Protein backbone atom coordinates (compact mmCIF):
# COMPACT_ATOMS: atom_id res chain seq x y z
CA UNK A 178 0.00 0.00 0.00
CA UNK A 179 1.16 3.56 -0.79
CA UNK A 180 3.20 4.59 2.26
CA UNK A 181 2.29 8.26 1.82
CA UNK A 182 -1.47 7.78 2.18
CA UNK A 183 -2.45 9.73 5.33
CA UNK A 184 -5.46 7.51 6.27
CA UNK A 185 -5.88 3.78 6.94
CA UNK A 186 -6.97 1.40 4.20
CA UNK A 187 -8.65 -1.93 4.95
CA UNK A 188 -11.75 -4.07 4.93
CA UNK A 189 -12.82 -2.75 8.35
CA UNK A 190 -13.71 0.63 6.81
CA UNK A 191 -16.11 -0.88 4.27
CA UNK A 192 -19.20 -0.16 6.36
CA UNK A 193 -18.09 3.38 7.25
CA UNK A 194 -20.83 5.94 6.64
CA UNK A 195 -19.95 9.63 6.41
CA UNK A 196 -22.94 11.68 7.55
CA UNK A 197 -23.60 15.19 6.29
CA UNK A 198 -22.32 16.77 9.49
CA UNK A 199 -18.96 15.10 8.96
CA UNK A 200 -18.74 15.79 5.21
CA UNK A 201 -15.86 17.79 3.80
CA UNK A 202 -16.95 17.55 0.18
CA UNK A 203 -19.38 15.55 -1.99
CA UNK A 204 -18.12 14.14 -5.28
CA UNK A 205 -20.83 13.44 -7.93
CA UNK A 206 -24.11 12.38 -6.23
CA UNK A 207 -27.70 13.51 -6.72
CA UNK A 208 -26.86 17.22 -6.72
CA UNK A 209 -23.95 16.99 -9.14
CA UNK A 210 -22.78 14.80 -12.02
CA UNK A 211 -20.42 11.83 -12.20
CA UNK A 212 -19.62 8.36 -13.48
CA UNK A 213 -17.09 5.58 -13.16
CA UNK A 214 -15.80 3.38 -15.93
CA UNK A 215 -13.26 0.59 -16.17
CA UNK A 216 -11.81 -0.42 -19.52
CA UNK A 217 -9.40 -3.07 -20.63
CA UNK A 218 -6.67 -1.40 -22.71
CA UNK A 219 -3.67 -2.63 -24.70
CA UNK A 220 -0.48 -3.05 -22.63
CA UNK A 221 1.34 -0.21 -24.35
CA UNK A 222 -1.46 2.27 -23.59
CA UNK A 223 -1.37 1.82 -19.82
CA UNK A 224 1.34 3.34 -17.66
CA UNK A 225 1.36 1.27 -14.51
CA UNK A 226 0.48 3.13 -11.26
CA UNK A 227 -0.10 6.44 -13.04
CA UNK A 228 -2.76 8.64 -11.37
CA UNK A 229 -3.99 11.75 -13.24
CA UNK A 230 -6.34 14.43 -11.91
CA UNK A 231 -8.16 16.63 -14.41
CA UNK A 232 -9.52 19.52 -12.33
CA UNK A 233 -9.06 20.50 -8.69
CA UNK A 234 -7.86 17.90 -6.16
CA UNK A 235 -9.65 17.41 -2.80
CA UNK A 236 -7.01 19.59 -1.16
CA UNK A 237 -8.07 22.49 -3.41
CA UNK A 238 -11.81 22.14 -2.74
CA UNK A 239 -13.79 24.26 -0.32
CA UNK A 240 -15.40 22.62 2.71
CA UNK A 241 -19.14 21.95 2.35
CA UNK A 242 -19.17 22.02 -1.46
CA UNK A 243 -19.91 19.43 -4.14
CA UNK A 244 -17.93 18.67 -7.24
CA UNK A 245 -18.45 16.82 -10.53
CA UNK A 246 -16.56 13.54 -10.39
CA UNK A 247 -15.38 10.94 -12.87
CA UNK A 248 -13.30 7.83 -12.15
CA UNK A 249 -11.69 6.24 -15.21
CA UNK A 250 -9.74 3.06 -14.58
CA UNK A 251 -7.69 1.43 -17.36
CA UNK A 252 -6.26 -2.04 -16.88
CA UNK A 253 -4.04 -4.23 -19.03
CA UNK A 254 -2.85 -7.82 -18.87
CA UNK A 255 -2.24 -10.73 -21.22
CA UNK A 256 -5.26 -12.63 -19.86
CA UNK A 257 -7.59 -9.65 -19.64
CA UNK A 258 -10.77 -9.74 -21.71
CA UNK A 259 -13.44 -7.13 -22.39
CA UNK A 260 -16.16 -9.20 -20.67
CA UNK A 261 -14.40 -8.57 -17.37
CA UNK A 262 -14.87 -4.81 -17.54
CA UNK A 263 -18.28 -4.66 -15.83
CA UNK A 264 -17.25 -7.03 -13.04
CA UNK A 265 -13.98 -5.25 -12.27
CA UNK A 266 -15.72 -1.89 -12.54
CA UNK A 267 -18.16 -2.98 -9.82
CA UNK A 268 -15.19 -3.62 -7.50
CA UNK A 269 -14.37 0.12 -7.55
CA UNK A 270 -17.25 0.34 -5.06
CA UNK A 271 -15.92 -1.98 -2.35
CA UNK A 272 -12.24 -1.11 -2.82
CA UNK A 273 -13.02 2.62 -2.54
CA UNK A 274 -14.88 1.95 0.67
CA UNK A 275 -11.76 0.35 2.18
CA UNK A 276 -10.25 3.85 2.31
CA UNK A 277 -10.92 5.50 5.67
CA UNK A 278 -12.85 8.75 5.23
CA UNK A 279 -13.79 8.06 1.59
CA UNK A 280 -17.34 6.82 1.00
CA UNK A 281 -18.54 5.40 -2.32
CA UNK A 282 -22.16 4.59 -3.25
CA UNK A 283 -23.80 3.10 -6.35
CA UNK A 284 -22.23 2.49 -9.76
CA UNK A 285 -21.93 3.62 -13.38
CA UNK A 286 -23.34 7.15 -13.92
CA UNK A 287 -25.11 7.34 -10.55
CA UNK A 288 -22.06 7.20 -8.26
CA UNK A 289 -21.92 9.34 -5.13
CA UNK A 290 -18.69 9.74 -3.17
CA UNK A 291 -17.97 11.72 -0.01
CA UNK A 292 -14.79 12.79 1.75
CA UNK A 293 -14.89 13.17 5.54
CA UNK A 294 -13.61 16.25 7.37
CA UNK A 295 -11.04 14.10 9.19
CA UNK A 296 -9.63 12.66 5.96
CA UNK A 297 -9.42 16.13 4.40
CA UNK A 298 -7.67 17.44 7.52
CA UNK A 299 -5.11 14.66 7.22
CA UNK A 300 -4.45 15.73 3.62
CA UNK A 301 -6.18 12.94 1.66
CA UNK A 302 -5.70 13.61 -2.06
CA UNK A 303 -7.14 11.90 -5.14
CA UNK A 304 -3.55 10.83 -5.84
CA UNK A 305 -3.76 8.73 -2.65
CA UNK A 306 -7.19 7.37 -3.59
CA UNK A 307 -5.89 6.34 -7.03
CA UNK A 308 -2.76 4.72 -5.57
CA UNK A 309 -4.86 2.77 -3.02
CA UNK A 310 -7.24 1.55 -5.74
CA UNK A 311 -4.32 0.38 -7.88
CA UNK A 312 -2.78 -1.53 -4.94
CA UNK A 313 -6.10 -3.14 -4.00
CA UNK A 314 -7.02 -4.17 -7.53
CA UNK A 315 -3.58 -5.56 -8.34
CA UNK A 316 -3.33 -7.57 -5.16
CA UNK A 317 -6.80 -9.10 -5.67
CA UNK A 318 -6.56 -9.83 -9.41
CA UNK A 319 -3.40 -11.44 -10.84
CA UNK A 320 -4.71 -10.87 -14.35
CA UNK A 321 -4.16 -7.11 -13.95
CA UNK A 322 -0.56 -6.47 -14.90
CA UNK A 323 -0.82 -2.72 -15.35
CA UNK A 324 -3.35 -0.19 -14.11
CA UNK A 325 -3.76 3.59 -14.31
CA UNK A 326 -6.48 5.85 -12.93
CA UNK A 327 -7.77 9.23 -14.15
CA UNK A 328 -10.03 11.37 -11.95
CA UNK A 329 -12.17 14.16 -13.41
CA UNK A 330 -13.40 17.05 -11.27
CA UNK A 331 -13.46 19.82 -13.89
CA UNK A 332 -17.07 20.21 -15.09
CA UNK A 333 -16.70 20.12 -18.90
CA UNK A 334 -14.16 17.31 -18.85
CA UNK A 335 -16.43 15.31 -16.50
CA UNK A 336 -19.43 15.87 -18.79
CA UNK A 337 -17.48 14.57 -21.78
CA UNK A 338 -16.28 11.58 -19.75
CA UNK A 339 -19.87 10.74 -18.68
CA UNK A 340 -21.04 10.91 -22.30
CA UNK A 341 -18.30 8.50 -23.40
CA UNK A 342 -18.96 6.19 -20.44
CA UNK A 343 -22.68 6.01 -21.28
CA UNK A 344 -21.85 4.82 -24.81
CA UNK A 345 -19.79 1.98 -23.32
CA UNK A 346 -22.60 1.05 -20.85
CA UNK A 347 -25.11 0.96 -23.71
CA UNK A 348 -22.83 -1.27 -25.81
CA UNK A 349 -22.35 -3.68 -22.89
CA UNK A 350 -26.10 -3.84 -22.17
CA UNK A 351 -27.02 -4.30 -25.82
CA UNK A 352 -24.76 -7.33 -26.15
CA UNK A 353 -26.90 -9.53 -23.93
CA UNK A 354 -30.25 -8.43 -25.36
CA UNK A 355 -30.29 -11.12 -28.06
CA UNK A 356 -29.77 -13.93 -25.53
CA UNK A 357 -32.66 -15.74 -23.79
CA UNK A 358 -32.74 -17.60 -20.44
CA UNK A 359 -33.72 -20.70 -22.42
CA UNK A 360 -30.46 -20.50 -24.42
CA UNK A 361 -28.21 -21.09 -21.40
CA UNK A 362 -27.88 -23.89 -18.86
CA UNK A 363 -26.54 -21.81 -16.01
CA UNK A 364 -27.12 -18.45 -14.43
CA UNK A 365 -24.76 -16.46 -12.19
CA UNK A 366 -25.10 -15.15 -8.65
CA UNK A 367 -23.37 -12.25 -6.91
CA UNK A 368 -22.80 -11.68 -3.20
CA UNK A 369 -20.93 -8.39 -3.36
CA UNK A 370 -23.70 -6.44 -1.66
CA UNK A 371 -23.88 -8.78 1.34
CA UNK A 372 -21.52 -6.43 3.19
CA UNK A 373 -24.54 -4.18 3.84
CA UNK A 374 -27.47 -6.42 2.80
CA UNK A 375 -26.58 -9.81 4.34
CA UNK A 376 -29.49 -11.81 2.86
CA UNK A 377 -29.11 -10.41 -0.64
CA UNK A 378 -28.17 -12.81 -3.41
CA UNK A 379 -28.36 -11.38 -6.92
CA UNK A 380 -29.38 -13.79 -9.64
CA UNK A 381 -28.09 -12.73 -13.05
CA UNK A 382 -29.67 -14.28 -16.14
CA UNK A 383 -29.69 -13.15 -19.77
CA UNK A 384 -33.10 -11.52 -19.21
CA UNK A 385 -32.46 -10.30 -15.66
CA UNK A 386 -29.28 -8.32 -15.38
CA UNK A 387 -27.93 -7.53 -11.90
CA UNK A 388 -29.91 -5.07 -9.73
CA UNK A 389 -27.07 -2.52 -9.90
CA UNK A 390 -27.07 -2.80 -13.71
CA UNK A 391 -23.31 -3.37 -13.75
CA UNK A 392 -23.04 -7.12 -14.25
CA UNK A 393 -24.66 -8.89 -17.17
CA UNK A 394 -24.80 -12.64 -17.77
CA UNK A 395 -21.69 -12.45 -20.00
CA UNK A 396 -19.78 -10.54 -17.34
CA UNK A 397 -20.83 -13.05 -14.68
CA UNK A 398 -19.47 -15.83 -16.87
CA UNK A 399 -16.14 -14.02 -17.39
CA UNK A 400 -15.83 -13.28 -13.64
CA UNK A 401 -16.21 -16.93 -12.66
CA UNK A 402 -13.49 -17.86 -15.16
CA UNK A 403 -10.83 -15.56 -13.67
CA UNK A 404 -11.92 -15.67 -10.03
CA UNK A 405 -13.74 -18.98 -9.38
CA UNK A 406 -13.69 -18.47 -5.60
CA UNK A 407 -14.82 -14.85 -5.77
CA UNK A 408 -18.19 -13.24 -4.92
CA UNK A 409 -19.65 -14.15 -8.32
CA UNK A 410 -20.58 -17.80 -8.76
CA UNK A 411 -22.35 -20.19 -11.10
CA UNK A 412 -25.98 -21.18 -10.53
CA UNK A 413 -27.05 -24.34 -12.37
CA UNK A 414 -30.61 -23.62 -13.54
CA UNK A 415 -32.01 -26.93 -12.32
CA UNK A 416 -35.69 -27.59 -12.92
CA UNK A 417 -37.85 -24.79 -14.32
CA UNK A 418 -40.61 -24.86 -11.69
CA UNK A 419 -42.66 -21.94 -12.97
CA UNK A 420 -41.72 -20.47 -16.36
CA UNK A 421 -44.04 -17.47 -16.01
CA UNK A 422 -42.83 -16.31 -12.60
CA UNK A 423 -39.25 -17.36 -13.38
CA UNK A 424 -38.82 -19.91 -10.61
CA UNK A 425 -35.95 -22.41 -10.94
CA UNK A 426 -34.92 -25.10 -8.46
CA UNK A 427 -31.24 -24.14 -8.97
CA UNK A 428 -31.89 -20.48 -8.11
CA UNK A 429 -33.92 -21.45 -5.02
CA UNK A 430 -31.18 -23.80 -3.80
CA UNK A 431 -28.35 -21.34 -4.41
CA UNK A 432 -30.25 -18.47 -2.79
CA UNK A 433 -31.16 -20.54 0.25
CA UNK A 434 -27.57 -21.64 0.72
CA UNK A 435 -25.98 -18.22 0.16
CA UNK A 436 -28.54 -16.31 2.25
CA UNK A 437 -27.96 -18.67 5.18
CA UNK A 438 -31.44 -20.10 4.79
CA UNK A 439 -33.16 -16.70 5.05
CA UNK A 440 -34.55 -16.69 1.49
CA UNK A 441 -35.86 -19.98 0.16
CA UNK A 442 -37.88 -19.17 -2.95
CA UNK A 443 -37.27 -16.51 -5.60
CA UNK A 444 -39.47 -15.47 -8.50
CA UNK A 445 -37.27 -13.68 -11.02
CA UNK A 446 -40.13 -12.06 -12.90
CA UNK A 447 -42.77 -11.12 -10.36
CA UNK A 448 -43.35 -8.51 -7.65
CA UNK A 449 -45.62 -10.86 -5.74
CA UNK A 450 -45.23 -13.98 -3.65
CA UNK A 451 -41.46 -14.33 -3.53
CA UNK A 452 -39.90 -11.35 -5.36
CA UNK A 453 -36.14 -11.03 -5.80
CA UNK A 454 -34.43 -9.48 -2.77
CA UNK A 455 -33.30 -5.83 -3.01
CA UNK A 456 -29.90 -4.66 -1.77
CA UNK A 457 -29.44 -0.88 -1.86
CA UNK A 458 -27.51 -0.04 -5.00
CA UNK A 459 -30.27 -0.89 -7.47
CA UNK A 460 -30.74 1.60 -10.31
CA UNK A 461 -34.55 1.67 -10.06
CA UNK A 462 -37.50 0.34 -8.04
CA UNK A 463 -40.62 -1.31 -9.45
CA UNK A 464 -43.59 -0.83 -7.11
CA UNK A 465 -47.17 -2.04 -7.09
CA UNK A 466 -49.85 0.66 -6.83
CA UNK A 467 -52.89 -1.11 -5.36
CA UNK A 468 -55.28 1.81 -5.97
CA UNK A 469 -54.97 1.36 -9.74
CA UNK A 470 -53.83 -2.27 -9.75
CA UNK A 471 -50.80 -1.19 -11.77
CA UNK A 472 -47.04 -1.01 -11.52
CA UNK A 473 -44.80 2.05 -11.40
CA UNK A 474 -41.03 2.23 -11.85
CA UNK A 475 -38.88 5.05 -10.48
CA UNK A 476 -35.12 5.46 -11.03
CA UNK A 477 -32.44 6.93 -8.81
CA UNK A 478 -31.91 10.06 -10.90
CA UNK A 479 -35.52 11.16 -10.53
CA UNK A 480 -35.83 13.65 -7.68
CA UNK A 481 -39.59 14.27 -7.77
CA UNK A 482 -42.27 12.23 -6.04
CA UNK A 483 -43.94 9.01 -7.16
CA UNK A 484 -47.74 8.65 -7.07
CA UNK A 485 -47.30 7.44 -3.46
CA UNK A 486 -46.19 10.98 -2.60
CA UNK A 487 -42.65 9.84 -1.72
CA UNK A 488 -39.41 10.16 -3.70
CA UNK A 489 -37.02 7.37 -4.76
CA UNK A 490 -34.78 7.92 -1.74
CA UNK A 491 -37.58 7.28 0.80
CA UNK A 492 -38.81 4.23 -1.07
CA UNK A 493 -35.26 2.87 -1.37
CA UNK A 494 -34.84 3.17 2.40
CA UNK A 495 -37.92 1.00 2.92
CA UNK A 496 -37.20 -1.59 0.24
CA UNK A 497 -33.44 -2.22 0.52
CA UNK A 498 -31.37 -4.20 3.00
CA UNK A 499 -31.56 -7.57 1.28
CA UNK A 500 -35.12 -8.58 2.16
CA UNK A 501 -38.01 -9.68 -0.04
CA UNK A 502 -40.59 -6.88 0.03
CA UNK A 503 -43.75 -8.02 -1.65
CA UNK A 504 -44.95 -5.42 -4.15
CA UNK A 505 -41.47 -3.89 -4.57
CA UNK A 506 -38.19 -4.85 -6.25
CA UNK A 507 -34.91 -3.05 -6.73
CA UNK A 508 -33.85 -3.53 -10.34
CA UNK A 509 -31.58 -2.39 -13.16
CA UNK A 510 -32.98 0.05 -15.70
CA UNK A 511 -32.00 -2.55 -18.31
CA UNK A 512 -34.61 -4.92 -16.84
CA UNK A 513 -37.27 -2.58 -18.23
CA UNK A 514 -36.06 -3.69 -21.68
CA UNK A 515 -36.23 -7.39 -20.83
CA UNK A 516 -38.74 -9.49 -22.80
CA UNK A 517 -39.58 -11.03 -19.41
CA UNK A 518 -40.07 -7.74 -17.54
CA UNK A 519 -42.40 -8.70 -14.66
CA UNK A 520 -44.14 -11.05 -17.07
CA UNK A 521 -46.02 -12.91 -14.32
CA UNK A 522 -47.67 -9.63 -13.29
CA UNK A 523 -48.70 -8.56 -16.78
CA UNK A 524 -45.44 -6.94 -17.95
CA UNK A 525 -45.87 -3.70 -19.89
CA UNK A 526 -49.65 -4.10 -19.79
CA UNK A 527 -49.50 -3.46 -16.05
CA UNK A 528 -47.01 -0.56 -16.29
CA UNK A 529 -48.86 2.65 -15.39
CA UNK A 530 -46.27 5.21 -14.26
CA UNK A 531 -42.65 6.15 -15.06
CA UNK A 532 -40.62 9.35 -14.65
CA UNK A 533 -40.57 11.19 -18.01
CA UNK A 534 -36.80 10.84 -18.40
CA UNK A 535 -37.02 7.07 -17.93
CA UNK A 536 -39.98 6.77 -20.29
CA UNK A 537 -38.01 8.65 -22.96
CA UNK A 538 -35.03 6.38 -22.37
CA UNK A 539 -36.95 3.15 -23.00
CA UNK A 540 -39.43 4.56 -25.49
CA UNK A 541 -38.42 2.19 -28.29
CA UNK A 542 -39.04 -0.83 -26.09
CA UNK A 543 -42.59 0.10 -25.08
CA UNK A 544 -45.39 -1.40 -27.19
CA UNK A 545 -46.69 1.33 -29.53
CA UNK A 546 -50.29 0.99 -28.28
CA UNK A 547 -49.22 1.63 -24.67
CA UNK A 548 -46.86 4.58 -25.05
CA UNK A 549 -49.48 7.28 -24.52
CA UNK A 550 -51.26 5.33 -21.80
CA UNK A 551 -48.37 5.27 -19.31
CA UNK A 552 -48.38 8.33 -17.06
CA UNK A 553 -45.32 10.35 -16.02
CA UNK A 554 -44.85 13.03 -13.35
CA UNK A 555 -46.22 15.49 -15.91
CA UNK A 556 -49.55 13.67 -15.82
CA UNK A 557 -49.83 12.55 -12.19
CA UNK A 558 -47.94 12.59 -8.92
CA UNK A 559 -50.91 11.48 -6.83
CA UNK A 560 -53.31 8.57 -6.98
CA UNK A 561 -56.52 10.35 -8.02
CA UNK A 562 -55.02 12.17 -11.02
CA UNK A 563 -53.30 8.89 -11.99
CA UNK A 564 -56.63 7.07 -11.89
CA UNK A 565 -58.26 9.78 -14.01
CA UNK A 566 -55.38 9.68 -16.53
CA UNK A 567 -55.49 5.88 -16.92
CA UNK A 568 -59.25 5.94 -17.32
CA UNK A 569 -59.16 8.69 -19.91
CA UNK A 570 -56.43 6.94 -21.93
CA UNK A 571 -58.05 3.50 -21.65
CA UNK A 572 -55.00 1.79 -20.07
CA UNK A 573 -55.43 -2.04 -19.96
CA UNK A 574 -55.45 -2.03 -16.11
CA UNK A 575 -58.74 -0.12 -16.14
CA UNK A 576 -60.51 -3.24 -17.40
CA UNK A 577 -59.60 -4.98 -14.14
CA UNK A 578 -60.98 -2.29 -11.86
CA UNK A 579 -64.61 -3.44 -12.17
CA UNK A 580 -63.60 -7.08 -11.80
CA UNK A 581 -61.78 -6.38 -8.60
CA UNK A 582 -64.80 -4.66 -7.07
CA UNK A 583 -66.96 -7.64 -8.03
CA UNK A 584 -64.46 -10.04 -6.47
CA UNK A 585 -64.42 -7.99 -3.27
CA UNK A 586 -68.20 -7.95 -3.09
CA UNK A 587 -68.26 -11.72 -3.58
CA UNK A 588 -65.70 -12.12 -0.80
CA UNK A 589 -67.94 -10.17 1.59
CA UNK A 590 -70.86 -12.45 0.90
CA UNK A 591 -68.68 -15.47 1.66
CA UNK A 592 -67.66 -14.24 5.09
CA UNK A 593 -65.67 -11.56 6.78
CA UNK A 594 -63.58 -9.31 4.51
CA UNK A 595 -59.89 -9.57 5.21
CA UNK A 596 -56.38 -8.76 4.15
CA UNK A 597 -54.13 -11.72 3.55
CA UNK A 598 -50.54 -11.11 4.61
CA UNK A 599 -47.69 -13.59 4.33
CA UNK A 600 -46.05 -12.39 7.54
CA UNK A 601 -46.78 -9.66 10.05
CA UNK A 602 -44.89 -8.86 13.24
CA UNK A 603 -46.13 -6.68 16.10
CA UNK A 604 -44.79 -5.82 19.53
CA UNK A 605 -46.77 -7.09 22.51
CA UNK A 606 -47.40 -3.57 23.83
CA UNK A 607 -51.20 -3.38 24.25
CA UNK A 608 -51.55 -7.17 24.14
CA UNK A 609 -52.25 -8.67 27.55
CA UNK A 610 -49.45 -11.23 27.99
CA UNK A 611 -47.89 -11.48 31.41
CA UNK A 612 -44.21 -10.61 31.33
CA UNK A 613 -44.43 -9.89 27.62
CA UNK A 614 -41.90 -7.02 27.54
CA UNK A 615 -39.42 -7.29 24.68
CA UNK A 616 -41.42 -9.96 22.88
CA UNK A 617 -42.96 -9.62 19.44
CA UNK A 618 -45.64 -11.80 17.88
CA UNK A 619 -45.26 -13.02 14.27
CA UNK A 620 -48.34 -14.05 12.30
CA UNK A 621 -47.54 -16.26 9.30
CA UNK A 622 -50.01 -16.50 6.39
CA UNK A 623 -52.59 -14.61 8.47
CA UNK A 624 -55.89 -13.25 7.22
CA UNK A 625 -56.72 -10.20 9.27
CA UNK A 626 -60.23 -9.01 9.99
CA UNK A 627 -61.02 -6.09 12.28
CA UNK A 628 -64.46 -4.62 13.06
CA UNK A 629 -62.87 -1.40 14.16
CA UNK A 630 -59.36 0.10 14.22
CA UNK A 631 -58.62 2.62 16.97
CA UNK A 632 -55.57 4.85 16.44
CA UNK A 633 -54.46 6.66 19.60
CA UNK A 634 -52.07 9.62 19.56
CA UNK A 635 -49.45 9.30 22.35
Ligand code: SF4
Nearest residue numbers: 367369370379387389
Ligand atom coordinates in the same frame (compact mmCIF):
# COMPACT_ATOMS: atom_id res chain seq x y z
S1 SF4 B 1 -26.39 -5.38 -6.98
FE1 SF4 B 1 -26.11 -7.56 -7.23
S2 SF4 B 1 -24.71 -7.80 -8.94
FE2 SF4 B 1 -24.57 -5.67 -8.29
S3 SF4 B 1 -22.86 -5.71 -6.87
FE3 SF4 B 1 -24.71 -5.98 -5.65
S4 SF4 B 1 -24.95 -8.17 -5.40
FE4 SF4 B 1 -23.50 -7.83 -7.09
